[in-house]
Amino acid sequence: MKSLVRPAPVRKGDKVAVLSPAWAAPAYFPAIHEQAMRRLEELFGVEVVEYPTTRALGASPEERARDVNAAFADPHIRALFSTIGGDDQIRILRYLDPTLPFADPKPFFGYSDNTNLSAWLFARGIASFYGGSTMVHLGSGPTVDAEHLSSLRAALSGEGDLTYALPADSQDYGFDWSEERALTEASPREAAAPLEFYGPKVRVRGGTWGGCLEVLDQLAWANHLPDPCELDGAILIFETSEVLPSPDLVGRWIRGMGERGYLEAAAGVLVARPVVDDRDNPAPASVRAARRAAQRDYVLAELTRYAPDTPVCFGLPFGHTRPQYVIPYGGEITLDSELETITGHYGA
Numbered sequence: 001m002k003s004l005v006r007p008a009p010v011r012k013g014d015k016v017a018v019l020s021p022a023w024a025a026p027a028y029f030p031a032i033h034e035q036a037m038r039r040l041e042e043l044f045g046v047e048v049v050e051y052p053t054t055r056a057l058g059a060s061p062e063e064r065a066r067d068v069n070a071a072f073a074d075p076h077i078r079a080l081f082s083t084i085g086g087d088d089q090i091r092i093l094r095y096l097d098p099t100l101p102f103a104d105p106k107p108f109f110g111y112s113d114n115t116n117l118s119a120w121l122f123a124r125g126i127a128s129f130y131g132g133s134t135m136v137h138l139g140s141g142p143t144v145d146a147e148h149l150s151s152l153r154a155a156l157s158g159e160g161d162l163t164y165a166l167p168a169d170s171q172d173y174g175f176d177w178s179e180e181r182a183l184t185e186a187s188p189r190e191a192a193a194p195l196e197f198y199g200p201k202v203r204v205r206g207g208t209w210g211g212c213l214e215v216l217d218q219l220a221w222a223n224h225l226p227d228p229c230e231l232d233g234a235i236l237i238f239e240t241s242e243v244l245p246s247p248d249l250v251g252r253w254i255r256g257m258g259e260r261g262y263l264e265a266a267a268g269v270l271v272a273r274p275v276v277d278d279r280d281n282p283a284p285a286s287v288r289a290a291r292r293a294a295q296r297d298y299v300l301a302e303l304t305r306y307a308p309d310t311p312v313c314f315g316l317p318f319g320h321t322r323p324q325y326v327i328p329y330g331g332e333i334t335l336d337s338e339l340e341t342i343t344g345h346y347g348a
Helices: 031-043 059-073 087-094 099-103 110-123 136-138 146-157 214-219 247-260 284-304
Strands: 015-018 046-052 077-082 108-109 128-130 161-163 196-198 202-213 235-239 268-274 312-316 327-329 331-336 341-345
Touching: 015 031, 015 059, 031 046, 031 146, 059 099, 059 146, 087 128, 087 214, 099 331, 108 110, 110 196, 110 202, 110 214, 110 327, 136 327, 146 161, 196 214, 196 284, 202 214, 202 312, 202 327, 214 247, 235 331, 247 284, 268 284, 284 312, 327 331, 327 341
Parallel strands: 015 046, 015 077, 077 108, 108 128, 202 235, 235 268, 268 312
Antiparallel strands: 128 327, 161 341, 196 312, 202 331, 331 341
16 A cells, blocks of 8 residues: 555643534533543643634534644644544535645544545545544543553554454443433443454455545545555455444445455455444344344445455444544554454554
């Protein structure tokens, strides 16, 4: 895969930007946001700097992009955190200055709609991190999950390798943030399903690219996707959101990747544990299991058609799940389907 610039590490005492490039959730749920900011500072020893649109309702794409540009331009800011995703971050891309992140590479953290920014940085030769939106994984509940802490620390420090241990439990959503208990109580979880490996028993290492499939679909229409040659030897990372796209639609997206040449170019594929439940219409355990299996089967059918000799792992806890690992985007991951392990490489 094409060589990317790794962001400089973050040290204790550094300033970090907290932004809302898509949806300004902190304006609706200030208590969750403020708890996330306290934890970010206390757990990682950084100083949080909020930007004008972080809590601004209805900020325009130009205004949100102005904050992103300002954070990349400020030499005192050493990392950028997105508060949450949304659905229109693609609208800010045309207003971003591509010279700023390349002049001073800094780690960017986000997932879901933040796939837009990570893919934009990738196209300009800058690696980032997939995961770490502050509202979800730092702001809610009585504690921060150990998996999130360990991977976020590794990403910030730019040091070490981390083999992703399967959490004991998992969840698709927590309490409604408008409820006081969302700040202090642990919301219900279920036992985590084991990782599933398919394809040849091999060990492959490569830089990552991908993200939320609903966002990649939008980026494709806007002509923001890389050429297949840029993904030669890559580890593709795919996940889906709380929108709950149907398994056949997910299969169509993977088929499109195959027709574009991405699946044949890749060295391996990681598919995240998918969201299969809805807080407003909860499903029984049997239905949730069936939904996960259906998505896996549709994805696997397309993968084996285009790249039968490519190893794939299903169920890694990244993206829209909790606990969540913050994984490299453009940085490297090793997929070992013989030992059935996935390792993120956070060092240079």
